[in-house]
Amino acid sequence: xxxxxxxxxxxxxxxxxxxxxxxxxxxxxxxxxxxxxxxxxxxxxxxxxxxxxxxxxxxxxxxxxxxxxxxxxxxxxxxxxxxxxxxxxxxxxxxxxxxxxxxxxxxxxxxxxxxxxxxxxxxxxxxxxxxxxxxxxxxxxxxxxxxxxxxxxxxxxxxxxxxxxxxxxxxxxxxxxxxxxxxxxxxxxxx
Amino acid sequence: xxxxxxxxxxxxxxxxxxxxxxxxxxxxxxxxxxxxxxxxxxxxxxxxxxxxxxxxxxxxxxxxxxxxxxxxxxxxxxxxxxxxxxxxxxxxxxxxxxxxxxxxxxxxxxxxxxxxxxxxxxxxxxxxxxxxxxxxxxxxxxxxxxxxxxxxxxxxxxxxxxxxxxxxxxxxxxxxxxxxxxxxxxxxxxx
DNA sequence: ATATATATTGAACACGTGTACAATAAAAAT
DNA sequence: ATTTTTATTGTACACGTGTTCAATATATAT
Numbered sequence: 001x002x003x004x005x006x007x008x009x010x011x012x013x014x015x016x017x018x019x020x021x022x023x024x025x026x027x028x029x030x031x032x033x034x035x036x037x038x039x040x041x042x043x044x045x046x047x048x049x050x051x052x053x054x055x056x057x058x059x060x061x062x063x064x065x066x067x068x069x070x071x072x073x074x075x076x077x078x079x080x081x082x083x084x085x086x087x088x089x090x091x092x093x094x095x096x097x098x099x100x101x102x103x104x105x106x107x108x109x110x111x112x113x114x115x116x117x118x119x120x121x122x123x124x125x126x127x128x129x130x131x132x133x134x135x136x137x138x139x140x141x142x143x144x145x146x147x148x149x150x151x152x153x154x155x156x157x158x159x160x161x162x163x164x165x166x167x168x169x170x171x172x173x174x175x176x177x178x179x180x181x182x183x184x185x186x187x188x189x190x191x
Numbered sequence: 192x193x194x195x196x197x198x199x200x201x202x203x204x205x206x207x208x209x210x211x212x213x214x215x216x217x218x219x220x221x222x223x224x225x226x227x228x229x230x231x232x233x234x235x236x237x238x239x240x241x242x243x244x245x246x247x248x249x250x251x252x253x254x255x256x257x258x259x260x261x262x263x264x265x266x267x268x269x270x271x272x273x274x275x276x277x278x279x280x281x282x283x284x285x286x287x288x289x290x291x292x293x294x295x296x297x298x299x300x301x302x303x304x305x306x307x308x309x310x311x312x313x314x315x316x317x318x319x320x321x322x323x324x325x326x327x328x329x330x331x332x333x334x335x336x337x338x339x340x341x342x343x344x345x346x347x348x349x350x351x352x353x354x355x356x357x358x359x360x361x362x363x364x365x366x367x368x369x370x371x372x373x374x375x376x377x378x379x380x381x382x
Numbered sequence: 383a384t385a386t387a388t389a390t391t392g393a394a395c396a397c398g399t400g401t402a403c404a405a406t407a408a409a410a411a412t
Numbered sequence: 413a414t415t416t417t418t419a420t421t422g423t424a425c426a427c428g429t430g431t432t433c434a435a436t437a438t439a440t441a442t
Contacts, residue, residue, distance in 0.1 A: 004408095004409060004410080004418080004419070005408085005409060005410095006407090006408065006409060006418085006419050006420070007409095007419070010419080010420080031397090031398060031399085032398075032399075032400090033397080033398055033399080034398090041420085041421095042420060042421050042422075043398095043399090043400095044400095044401085044402090044420080044421070044422085044423095045419075045420055045421075047399095047400065047401075048419075048420080051400095108305070109305065110304060110305045110306040110309050111304050111305070111306065112304060112305055113301060113302050113303060113304055113305070114299070114300065114301045114302070114303055114304070114305060114308060115301040115302065117305060117308070118301050121351070143368050143371055145352055145356075146349055146352050146365075146368040146369075146372060147368075147371070147372045147375060149348040149349060149351055149352035150345045150346075150348045150349055150352075150372050151345070151348070152348060153344045153345055153347055153348025153349075153351060154341045154342070154344055154345035154348060155341075156344055156348075157340040157341045157342070157343060157344025157345060157347075158337055158340060158341055158344075160312070160340055160344060161336055161337050161340035161341075165336075174337075177334050177337040177338070178337075180334055180338070181337060181338045181341050184338060195388080195389070195438095195439060195440080196438085196439060196440095197388085197389050197390070197437090197438060197439055198389070198439095201389080201390080222427090222428060222429085223428075223429070223430090224427080224428055224429080225428090232390085232391095233390060233391050233392070234428095234429090234430090235390080235391070235392080235430090235431085235432090236389075236390055236391075238429095238430065238431075239389075239390080242430095
């Protein structure tokens, strides 16, 4: 009753059709009508399961976010919050983004709604929270919120820059940059 | 010949109508047809000047970005790149965002396209570039790109967190958080 | 003031959107 | 195997989109 084969078939058909269309044209130009034509599925049926094309894409994204979580959470010895740890964590994210480059090119596209960015932000933020939490004794937890969002978005800033460089920078080079940035990014360190 | 009154009147009418509609409903739900009805302007005329509703909103944003630039670039004694400077710079941005809170609530809305975020990113990034450039002797300029984007997006991370807290955190408190973050955010500093 | 240039309008078109409904097909339940 | 449930389909509707075109209105230029 919960896994009606008709529904599964419909959703799979739409997902498959979207992937095919994405090879030919950008996400923002794909209409519901076009997607349904490609999938040979009635447009009314689409609206029984989704509200917009984005929701179909979002299902792919959830798989990718799951991969990001797993690649990040794979067991390794977590010592304290220090630079080597942050590097090790981030290099995993770089690998993941490179692997799903085609999707991240869509996510960072300027025509795409912020929701995807926030999905990525929240995912990485939860890792960052794990890494940071408990390592500082702060009075108010609200301060921690700002710190974590600061750090999370800083990393996303690197991904944005990577995106703008067409993902041509190698992961090794990115990691070198990260080390440099983290070493420079000490405000009390006079130059 | 360059300032045809008819064009000015049309554009003003559309801008005014958009502001009125924004008081009642979110940007993403405002259609071209609706905007033109509100402005009593033919829909065909709209398409002579704009491609979508976003382009009308973008004209407001350009005014706001101009204010951001001016509030940031107002003359003050720039010493070196150190924490006090970064604070002074950022508190100006906080003030500016608070003043135009209504617009930033739209910009950070999850349904809105990334273009507005990037517009903000690029604006702040140019300030950050000024602040940072020349204070570090780096071999390749590409490294600087990543550093600047890292720092810029980190600040935007604070704004995102502010947005999520409904802009209820006071500017004074935000600045306190920033000081704490900058003091903590030294990777070589063992806790 | 008149002529010229052009912005605006209204109408029409093909296509997309979101919804509703009865008819049909295909699944699950017995 | 038959019944029951429900997902899918086809059709229709009002509305939005983006474009074209001749008619009109309103600027600018002389």
